[in-house]
Amino acid sequence: MIWCAAVLPNTNTNxxxxxxxxxxxxxxxxxxIVRLYDRFEALDKEKTGHLRPxxxxxxxxxxxxxxxxxxxxxxxxxxxxxxxxxxxxxILAHFRPADKKRPKDPSMPEPVNSRTSKLKFAFQLYDQDKxxxxxxxxxxxxxxSMLEMQVTEEQLESIADRTIQEADxxxxxxxSFEEFRKSLEKVNIDHKMSIRFLR
Amino acid sequence: xxxxVVLHSPSGSRSFLERGLLLLVMLIFLEGxxxxxxAASSPDISAQDNTGGHDHRGIAGSHDHTNYTYTKKxxxxxxxxxxxxQVPFEISLWxxxxxxxxxxxxxxxxxxxxxxESCLLIVVGLLVGGLIKLAGEEVPPVLDSNLFxxxxxxxxxxxxxxxxxxxxxxxxxxxxxxxxxxxxxWNAFFVGGLLYAVCQIEGTYLSQVxxxxxxxxxxxxxxxxxxxxxxxxxxxxxxxxxxxxxxxESLLNDAVTVVLYHLFEEYSGAGEVTPMDVVLGVxxxxxxxxxxIAVGAIYGILAAFTSRFTSxxxxxxxxxxxxxxxxxxxxxEMFHLSGIMALIACGAVMRPYVEANxxxxxxxxxxxxxxxxxxxSETLIFIFLGVATVAGPHAWNWTFVSVTVILCLVSRVxxxxxxxxxxxKFRIVKLTTKDQFIVAYGGLRGAIxxxxxxxxxxxxxxxxxxxxxxxITEIFFTVFVQGMTIKPLxxxxxxxxxxEAKRSINEEIHTQFLDHLLxxxxxxxxxxxxxxxxxxxxxFNKKYIxxxxxxxxxxxxxxxxxxxxxxxxxxAIELVESGGGVKLPSAVPSQVSMQNIQPxxxxxxVAERALPQFTKGREEEIxxxxxxxxxxxxxxxxxxxxxxLVADPFEDGWNDFLLKKQRLIxxxxxxxxxxxxxxxxxxxxxxxRARLASDPNAFYNIKASSDGVPTIQVDLASPQSPDSxxxxxxEGREGADRDEDQGLMMKPAGKGEKGEEEGGNKNPGLMRxxxxxxxxxxxxxxxxxxx
Numbered sequence: 001m002i003w004c005a006a007v008l009p010n011t012n013t014n015x016x017x018x019x020x021x022x023x024x025x026x027x028x029x030x031x032x033i034v035r036l037y038d039r040f041e042a043l044d045k046e047k048t049g050h051l052r053p054x055x056x057x058x059x060x061x062x063x064x065x066x067x068x069x070x071x072x073x074x075x076x077x078x079x080x081x082x083x084x085x086x087x088x089x090x091i092l093a094h095f096r097p098a099d100k101k102r103p104k105d106p107s108m109p110e111p112v113n114s115r116t117s118k119l120k121f122a123f124q125l126y127d128q129d130k131x132x133x134x135x136x137x138x139x140x141x142x143x144x145s146m147l148e149m150q151v152t153e154e155q156l157e158s159i160a161d162r163t164i165q166e167a168d169x170x171x172x173x174x175x176s177f178e179e180f181r182k183s184l185e186k187v188n189i190d191h192k193m194s195i196r197f198l199r
Numbered sequence: 200x201x202x203x204v205v206l207h208s209p210s211g212s213r214s215f216l217e218r219g220l221l222l223l224v225m226l227i228f229l230e231g232x233x234x235x236x237x238a239a240s241s242p243d244i245s246a247q248d249n250t251g252g253h254d255h256r257g258i259a260g261s262h263d264h265t266n267y268t269y270t271k272k273x274x275x276x277x278x279x280x281x282x283x284x285q286v287p288f289e290i291s292l293w294x295x296x297x298x299x300x301x302x303x304x305x306x307x308x309x310x311x312x313x314x315x316e317s318c319l320l321i322v323v324g325l326l327v328g329g330l331i332k333l334a335g336e337e338v339p340p341v342l343d344s345n346l347f348x349x350x351x352x353x354x355x356x357x358x359x360x361x362x363x364x365x366x367x368x369x370x371x372x373x374x375x376x377x378x379x380x381x382x383x384x385w386n387a388f389f390v391g392g393l394l395y396a397v398c399q400i401e402g403t404y405l406s407q408v409x410x411x412x413x414x415x416x417x418x419x420x421x422x423x424x425x426x427x428x429x430x431x432x433x434x435x436x437x438x439x440x441x442x443x444x445x446x447x448e449s450l451l452n453d454a455v456t457v458v459l460y461h462l463f464e465e466y467s468g469a470g471e472v473t474p475m476d477v478v479l480g481v482x483x484x485x486x487x488x489x490x491x492i493a494v495g496a497i498y499g500i501l502a503a504f505t506s507r508f509t510s511x512x513x514x515x516x517x518x519x520x521x522x523x524x525x526x527x528x529x530x531x532e533m534f535h536l537s538g539i540m541a542l543i544a545c546g547a548v549m550r551p552y553v554e555a556n557x558x559x560x561x562x563x564x565x566x567x568x569x570x571x572x573x574x575x576s577e578t579l580i581f582i583f584l585g586v587a588t589v590a591g592p593h594a595w596n597w598t599f600v601s602v603t604v605i606l607c608l609v610s611r612v613x614x615x616x617x618x619x620x621x622x623x624k625f626r627i628v629k630l631t632t633k634d635q636f637i638v639a640y641g642g643l644r645g646a647i648x649x650x651x652x653x654x655x656x657x658x659x660x661x662x663x664x665x666x667x668x669x670x671i672t673e674i675f676f677t678v679f680v681q682g683m684t685i686k687p688l689x690x691x692x693x694x695x696x697x698x699e700a701k702r703s704i705n706e707e708i709h710t711q712f713l714d715h716l717l718x719x720x721x722x723x724x725x726x727x728x729x730x731x732x733x734x735x736x737x738x739f740n741k742k743y744i745x746x747x748x749x750x751x752x753x754x755x756x757x758x759x760x761x762x763x764x765x766x767x768x769x770x771a772i773e774l775v776e777s778g779g780g781v782k783l784p785s786a787v788p789s790q791v792s793m794q795n796i797q798p799x800x801x802x803x804x805v806a807e808r809a810l811p812q813f814t815k816g817r818e819e820e821i822x823x824x825x826x827x828x829x830x831x832x833x834x835x836x837x838x839x840x841x842x843x844l845v846a847d848p849f850e851d852g853w854n855d856f857l858l859k860k861q862r863l864i865x866x867x868x869x870x871x872x873x874x875x876x877x878x879x880x881x882x883x884x885x886x887x888r889a890r891l892a893s894d895p896n897a898f899y900n901i902k903a904s905s906d907g908v909p910t911i912q913v914d915l916a917s918p919q920s921p922d923s924x925x926x927x928x929x930e931g932r933e934g935a936d937r938d939e940d941q942g943l944m945m946k947p948a949g950k951g952e953k954g955e956e957e958g959g960n961k962n963p964g965l966m967r968x969x970x971x972x973x974x975x976x977x978x979x980x981x982x983x984x985x986x
Contacts (some may be wrong), residue, residue, distance in 0.1 A: 039725045061722045061731075067712065071719040097627045097719055122713060146711060151760055159704065159763055167705045183705040191370075192713050194627045195721055195728050 028093050035094060040085050050082035051075070066145045070125050080128070094121045097194040118193045119184065123177050133174035136160055228330040280946040293341075296327070299576035313622075315682045317581050323676070325583015331586075338590040342583040347650045348538075351526050351576045351583075355426055356539050357521075358573035359450065360546030361565075363677040365442045370729070374622050374630075375444060379451035379636070381525035383421055385583055387459055389610040390603070391417025397602050408662055408705050411467040416666050416883075419652055420607060420673055424645030425449040425539070426577055431643060431682045438695040441634055445641040453539035454488035459533065460651060460848040465840040491537035495544025498527035502545070503552035517568060520553060580646045587649065588671050594664040603669045604676050607644070615639040633692050641684055760846045821863065 002146040028036075041047075043055045046084065056062060065071070075083045075091050096113040110117055126134045126142055139160045165176050167183045175183075281288075300323050304311045311319070330340050368375070391414035398408045428449045432442055462480045466472050502523035509516045524545045531541035554562060615638050623629045630638075652670045655663045689696075718730040 005415065006962070036895050039723075040664045042725070043723075056723065062719055065715055065719045065722070068719055071716060071723070092720065092724065095717075110886070122709070126712075142710070142712065146708075146715065147760070155760065159708075159760075161705050163708060166428065166703050180709075183703065184709055187706055187710060188628070191628045192710070193717065195717060195726060195730070197723070 021128075028089060028096065034090065036089055037085065040088055048082075049086050051088065053080055064140050066148060067125065070128070073128075074121070074125055091121075094118055095193055097191070098190045113194075115189050116181075117190055119181050120177065122193070123180050133172070133176050134180065135174045136164060139163060140176070201418060201881075225502070236699070246569055248278040258804065271299075276349065277719065286901045288664055293579060294584075295574060297575055297582055300582070313683070315431050315434055315678075315686070317577075318679050318682055320578055320581035321585040321678065324582035324587075325589055326585070327582065328586040328589025332589060333929030334802055339584060340587070340590060342580075342646065342649060344650045344654045347580070347583075348532070349529075351580050352426075352647070353525060354569070354572035354576045355429070355580075356450070356542045357524050357546055359425060359429065360445070360543035361524075361550055361569060363437065363543065363547055364443065365547060366437050368447055369733075371440065371447070373625065375451060376896070377445035377618055377622055378448040378615070379446065380455055382618055383418075383423075383452040384459075385614045385617075386610045387418040387455075389413065389417070389613075390421055390606045391415070393606055394599070394602060397598065406534060409467075411463055411472065412660055412662065412666075413416075413661075414654060415460065415463035415655075416603075416652075416669070418456060418463060419645060419648050419666075420603065420670055421610070422452050422456040422644070422648060423449040423642045424647050426580055426677055427643035427645030427682075428641060430577055430581070430662040431678075431685060432641065435686045435689050436697045437637065437689060438697055441637050441641075441694070442629075442697070444634075447640055449749075450539060450543055451488075454484060454491065454537040456647075457535070458484045458487050458535050466653070475681055487535070487537050489542060491531045491540035492544040493537060494531045495527045495541035495546075496515075496548045497543075498523045498530070499545040499548030500748065502549040503556070506549075507551045507748060509557065510630065512560050512864065516557045517564045520549065520565055521568070523549070534723040555749045571869055584649065584671075584674065588675075592664050593671075594662075594667045596665055597914070598671045599665060604673055607673055607677075611642045612639045615642075637685075637689065637694055638690070639690065640681055643650040643681060644674050649674060676818070702768060704763060781924070834894070 028056070040051070043058070044051055045058070053072055053076070054076070062068040062072070075087065077083075077087065086198075087090060090112065093112045094117060098113050098115060098118075124130070126138055128138060128141075129135075140156055143156050143160060164173060164175060167179050169179055170176070170183070282964070297320075300320060304316060304319055328338050394417065395408070395413040399412065423445070425446065427772045428445055432445065439922070458480060462476065462483070466476060502520055504520050505523070506516065509519065524542060527541045527545040530537045531538040556836075557565075615635050619630050619635050619638075648670050649667070652663070652667050655666070657663055660666070668830075714730065718734045721728045721731050
């Protein structure tokens with residue numbers, strides 16, 4: 001629980017207090033925080049202490065990413081126009097490898113990098129209108145952006161239909177979080193959705 | 200790769216008597232085989248001329264070469280000349296023996312579930328060798344190193360390399376390399392060094408064994424053997440990660456083994472190794488491994504490039520792949536580079552491109568041939584191991600042998616544990632103790648070690664026989680003891696097993712989505728990680744390489760669509776096989792699957808059988824016209840029979856249909872001038888696989904001419920009539936949709952004429968696809984081959 005307050009002189013005390021909130025404990029180490037802070041500062045060209053969508057857009061490779069705008073959108077809580085360092089780290093903490101040895105304590109909140117939280121994060125990227133389901137239209141949108149205009153509309157629709165047909169267990173023509181989770185039960189999410197920050 | 204031969208013999212119906220009889224027949228055959236083999240191996244003077252000197256060109260009359268005065272003998276109507284066919288006959292007998300053994304094991308299911316096949320095969324080899332010896336003949340030196348390295352090993356490695364799951368392999372490449380290189384080095388020096396120390400102890404009578412031969416022995420015996428690993432791990436169905444770790448290690452340690460072997464062999468004569476030699480050894484290692492991979496990659500690209508042009512000669516497509524791979528192996532061996540790594544690289548590099556280019560039938564052929572050869576090879580190797588054991592010569596030395604066995608185990612365990620400790624610091628998903636145990640326990644030795652030992656020069660290494668004995672003992676120990684006990688241990692430790700189910704389209708989509716997500720996150724973090732490089736490689740691949748190596752416009756097809764098509768086809772095939780002619784449940788997807796992928800802006804040259812909808816009346820008309828041309832077409836077909844892969848004549852309904860289509864195509868060709876027949880344009884890979892492979896007619900896509908670049912999007916054809924029951928109508932509909940790929944505005948009824956000429960070409964694809972029994976559903980096919 002060492003929070004290097006001295007290293008981060010520019011953050012205001014408000015966010016500093018929030019640092020001590022429990023869900024970040026033991027997920028993101030101080031070394032990670034330092035590195036992420038460097039990155040944050042590099043992105044924050046105008047040194048306001050906050051990131052705006054334009055700052056993310058400046059990352060060239062992200063522009064080439066088919067779902068780049070969704071990812072950027074995920075950093076910003078609904079209604080907010082900027083993201084501070086705390087939220088930045090919080091979102092990225094989803095991608096730490098899960099701690100397998102953590103005892104499953106139902107009283108504590110689910111850590112940010114557990115399998116469920118990771119899946120929920122991914123789910124929210126699909127579910128743009130936040131209604132808890134991936135509708136056919138949302139799925140089509142994702143497919144369209146991923147397949148980069150190389151296929152016809154009918155093909156997309158059939159694929160979307162097929163996908164929903166496969167996953168939809170309660171026949172409501174949309175994929176809920178549970179169905180999403182079930183369809184991915186064979187995939188090693190922890191492995192797929194983890195990156196190493198320190199390099 | 201031991202392919203499971205599943206004999207469906209419900210235990211109730213097959214009586215014990217039947218099984219016993221079959222076994223008896225096989226045993227008798229075995230006996231006969233053995234005696235022939237034994238007899239054949241010894242120099243055959245008897246076969247010569249007591250048959251009257253009948254030479255095989257069948258020159259009549261009696262030419263008695265030996266004693267010659269003119270004695271007219273009776274014209275020999277039947278004579279025996281074994282010598283003439285001796286060598287191929289022996290080879291065939293061995294292969295037949297191996298195959299029958301494989302067959303036989305599954306008659307006794309209980310035995311094959313307890314004892315892995317490799318053990319049983321070694322026992323059979325021992326029996327055969329023993330029988331030959333009992334028969335008084337000399338046991339042939341079957342595991343000759345040349346035979347092994349040039350004929351028996353390549354099919355297995357090619358099979359492994361071609362079907363190597365690239366994605367998990369690349370994800371774990373760091374770990375695999377650590378185990379392969381550092382682990383093997385550690386094993387070699389530990390075993391070699393300690394053995395030397397033991398040899399120096401008084402009272403073992405081994406003091407004449409010097410350091411360098413010991414190290415050489417250590418390097419021979421330290422390498423994990425891919426054949427043995429494959430044979431055993433195939434049966435225990437362990438989870439993918441562990442499988443790829445042990446298997447990858449066994450493949451990649453070949454380079455280390457080659458270098459160490461040559462290094463120590465060279466300098467055993469000289470008696471010492473200087474630091475300069477060590478440096479040279481390291482450089483040699485880099486050259487051997489990277490050179491091997493480079494050679495393999497070059498041949499792989501050549502094969503991919505060649506396959507781009509094989510659309511007219513589908514019959515020999517598989518041959519190209521085999522020959523290029525084998526040449527890669529031989530070329531690498533020529534320069535003393537690592538042949539195994541060359542083969543793996545060749546197979547892995549050529550696979551994505553070749554699969555996009557070749558037909559479905561060729562793909563099946565390649566797959567089955569590879570599996571067949573590798574299976575037979577593996578069986579033969581184990582049998583020969585058994586025979587070679589009996590053949591000897593042996594020089595048993597209790598100390599040496601037992602110390603070897605113990606040291607190998609100990610060094611393997613220490614090596615794995617130590618390396619895992621270091622590796623886990625860098626891994627995201629750490630290796631648990633259970634994983635480590637399986638990796639350590641799965642380090643089996645096999646025939647490669649024996650062959651390398653066999654290659655040693657008798658004069659330079661007087662203790663060669665002792666080495667060979669020790670190697671054989673170690674092989675037996677690992678294969679029998681470790682091979683037999685690994686399965687119960689896996690169950691006992693509850694190690695995660697392989698997940699058998701096929702990938703669903705959900706998984707595919709979500710996995711790709713997550714890939715993009717992770718790449719994006721990595722970019723945000725400014726972290727050049729795994730996903731970043733993979734993404735870069737994919738883009739490079741798409742932009743440059745695919746254009747060169749994949750024929751036609753297929754390179755634009757996204758992986759997801761290819762996967763989707765594959766799935767749809769499989770479903771279609773399954774449906775037809777099970778229900779035959781029943782309407783496909785979701786007609787909408789099948790529409791899609793018949794469509795080619797078309798970049799909307801491109802002019803139509805790439806269109807395939809796009810067909811408009813036409814009314815039933817029209818259809819009948821066409822058929823009437825064509826029926827009159829029946830004769831000609833049939834003849835034409837027959838003339839092509841040798842070189843075309845025609846649909847299975849058992850599929851009666853489809854066959855007629857096919858003929859009708861042939862007629863239609865013929866007719867269309869002769870018909871009016873507004874037909875333009877473009878050159879052979881290949882379809883999307885999955886469509887290609889649905890076609891009759893080498894029928895040249897299939898390639899002339901008949902399309903209507905279009906004026907200018909079509910920009911109009913087509914309406915979907917009329918909705919499927921719910922009462923349509925047969926495939927014919929399905930195809931009509933599908934044809935209609937195809938047209939939109941050309942961007943033409945097609946109304947269903949209007950373009951009757953166009954429909955006429957194109958109607959026939961209605962998707963023979965689906966028919967041919969369905970008439971091909973198709974490969975069994977194995978998950979390796981479903982894996983996207985691009986990382």
